[in-house]
Amino acid sequence: MFKNLIVYRIAAGWSAAVAQVEESLAKAAFVPCGPTQPLSLGWTAPRGSAHGPLVETVAGQWLMKLAIEQKVLPASVVKRRAEERALHIEQTTGRKPGKKQTKALRDEAMLDLLPLAFTKQAAVPVWVDVKHQLLMIDAGSVSKADQVVTLLVKSLESLVPMLVHTAESPAAVMAAWLLDGSAAPPFTVDRECELKSADEMKSVVRYARHPLDTDEVRQHIAAGKLPTRLALTWRDRVSFVLTDALQLKKIALLDVVMEAPGRGDKADDAFDANAAIATGELAPLIADLIDALGGEQAPGSVVASAAQPVNAPASRQPVPA
Helix, strand or coil, rough: CCCCCEEEEEEECCCCCCCHHHHHHHCCCCCCCCCCCCCEEEECCCCCCCCCCCCCCEECEEEEEEEEEEECHHHHHHHHHHHHHHHHHHHHCCCCCHHHHHHHHHHHHHHHHHCCCCEEEEEEEEEEEECCCCEEEEEHHHHHHHHHHHHHHCCEEEEEEECCCCCHHHHHHHHHHHHCCCCCEEEEEEEEEEEEEEECCCEEEECCCCCCCCCHHHHHHHHHEEEEEEEEECCEEEEEEEEEECEEEEEECCHHHCCCCCCCHHHHHHHHHHHHHHHHHHHHHHHHHHHHEEECCCCCCCCCCCCCCCCCCCCCCCCCC
């Protein structure tokens, strides 16, 4: 159900009923792009059913989905159409269009071509853990997550999400795990890693399907390269890749989880089961991960820098509920 997660803390003081959220999201429900509209964003039913609720509650978790539709219009096509118009103007008037007119010709060409353009659609699952005041967005980049957060904040009054920061930087802790040859329980290090130097060379070393408890990896870290990505497994139940920006990528529920009983065959039953299983596994994983990174950073405090000497992680602190 979730492939990537970017985690936000919802600022204290926000609360809302499901009915209120449903009503607010309905004001920004997804509508396909108009003929000359290059991009459209809006909320759609998480189950994928027409006219379904925009907020689903499963096992106490709230699930939403942002739909994104974009017109695919290659810049080269727009440029060619604009050049054809510029050439026509030059042939009929005897003068070349200036910079201002050339820009106007590009804009006109885009408006003419947009109704003929193909569209591509994407959907971004959104998960709110109301009990722990966390917002999780299934996005592969912060820029994509920002689109979701921007519309969510416009839709839900007084909602203030902030990226979660931990007391210790993920890069420093991942480096300590690699130097030690093992991660802090309940995590184990897998066989994928990316190391990058902080100097002007920005040297990168990538390992895939390769053991990481080796002297070679330790030598790279000793030479100043720090992990930007590290594959981990949590409690032999969930595998994922942790980044230095505290993003979870390539999330996969392992067989021991997916073979659990209780998964129905009907679409609605399958959605509920998948949602309950995914959130039931990932919520404690996120709590354990924040704990392993020294706990959540208190507002105004300083995160342990990855540029500092790498030692074993500091004693873990409880995660704020």
